[in-house]
Amino acid sequence: MTAAIDQGVSLKAYNTFGVDVRAAHFAEVTDDAALLAALGYAKAHELPVYLLGGGSNLLLLEDLPGLVIRMASRGRRLLQAQGSRVLVEAEAGEPWHPFVGWTLDQGLGGLENLSLIPGTVGAAPMQNVGAYGVEVKDVFAGLTALDRQSGELQDFTLEQCRFGYRDSVFKREPGRWVILRVRFWLDREAPLQLEYGPVRQRLAEQGITEPGPRDVSEAICQIRREKLPDPTTLGNAGSFFKNPLVPAAKAAALSERWPGLVAYPQADGQAKLAAGWLIEQAGWKGYRRGDAAVHQHQALVLVNHGTATGAQLLALARDIQADIRARFGVELEMEANLLPAA
Missing domain, CATH: 3.30.465.10 (Uridine Diphospho-n-acetylenolpyruvylglucosamine Reductase; domain 3)
Structure with missing residues (x-):
């Protein structure tokens, strides 16, 4: 079986952020045989492979030079x-x-x-x-x-x-x-x-x-x-950051300084902090830089108001990370996957 390979395909419709980058090669596979054929094509042409599902937990940073395979199997x-x-x-x-x-x-x-x-x-x-x-x-x-x-x-x-x-x-x-x-x-x-x-x-x-x-x-x-905003009307990838895990003693110390801190005790002795609360307390909720923004109702969600690039959204995310680190001494880890990895 041969795979149907398209060239120069926009991925805007295949990621919920609505970031407009292009795949040099693109294949949508509906079964195991089509997947193996697409992987064979990539190997024969020495192309890197990028896998896509629903594109809902993903930030695309730039055009992808290899083969993007979209998994579209059903059953x-x-x-x-x-x-x-x-x-x-x-x-x-x-x-x-x-x-x-x-x-x-x-x-x-x-x-x-x-x-x-x-x-x-x-x-x-x-x-x-x-x-x-x-x-x-x-x-x-x-x-x-x-x-x-x-x-x-x-x-x-x-x-x-x-x-x-x-x-x-x-x-x-x-x-x-x-x-x-x-x-x-x-x-x-x-x-x-x-x-x-x-x-x-x-x-x-x-x-x-x-x-x-x-x-x-x-x-x-x-x-x-x-x-949460509907990605069909406002580009987003849902929660962009994970809720950070910190030692219980650190959570207690933070609670003394910020009495409203939202923290959930964990079975392993750590505490899970509400990343959205930290981001909101730092003043980022509703912040907008061009078309890259933090959602006005949910600080954990980054949004694309139309033409934001992946690089612009990533820059905003990293500025938020740096600010939370400086204010609270807490590291925020991105939940969204970066493609290509940055």
């Missing part, structure tokens, strides 16, 4: 059941939120707290995406990935993925693995996770006293739409 299936638990598999190119909706249609709980997260199924374990007290690792059953070094397929267990906070082995070894399919253990009787954020409050306001997974999903969708 979702129920594999087996063990009592109330059901093993579900989806292809990497499946859009994440519609996939979550499909699992709810099957009467399965577990992913409802991750509703309305942009991106694809294949990108979810890469970042170990999480929201409202749930992370992908909590319902993860396994995945199949292509090892570009050996050319072989490998199945990964939960332990082999080495999941961390917005982290995984796939993120730590960039360029090596191409995630093809992901599996999840979901449950028809899954207990609901309602303690994180305003989810329970929103359900109570709606008079829902005995919620199901669908109710939780709809409540979270409402909350996310209120808090």
Whole structure:
């Protein structure tokens, strides 16, 4: 099989920041065979390879001289059941939120707290995406990935993925693995996770006293739409920075100086600080520099008002990092991936 390779393709429509850079070579692959053909083309022409999913956790910095491969495989299936638990598999190119909706249609709980997260199924374990007290690792059953070094397929267990906070082995070894399919253990009787954020409050306001997974999903969708800008109308990549982890003693010292500090104790003795609170206290919320800006309602989100370049958005992010370091002695790590790496 040969891959359909296009030349000089704008990537503006393939990243939620809406940054307009071009790929020298571009292929959209819908199955394993097309992926292997595209990788073969890149090898034959000695081209670097860049992988794209939904482009939702990505900042493109400049034109890409190699081959951009967009994962567009589709397919979702129920594999087996063990009592109330059901093993579900989806292809990497499946859009994440519609996939979550499909699992709810099957009467399965577990992913409802991750509703309305942009991106694809294949990108979810890469970042170990999480929201409202749930992370992908909590319902993860396994995945199949292509090892570009050996050319072989490998199945990964939960332990082999080495999941961390917005982290995984796939993120730590960039360029090596191409995630093809992901599996999840979901449950028809899954207990609901309602303690994180305003989810329970929103359900109570709606008079829902005995919620199901669908109710939780709809409540979270409402909350996310209120808090986060829609990338189809205002370019953004969601939360641009991770919530920093610091020793509990440092968090206590910061709380003495800034009594309103938002910090969440962690099981390992650290504390997770709310990056958005730090950025807002430093005066960056709503700041605009040309078309690169910090969202006026959510300080954790950088936005593109139209024509900002990746370099301009990155410069703004680095200025914020430097200011938070100087004010609080805290390092902010970018959650968004930079392409090419800077």
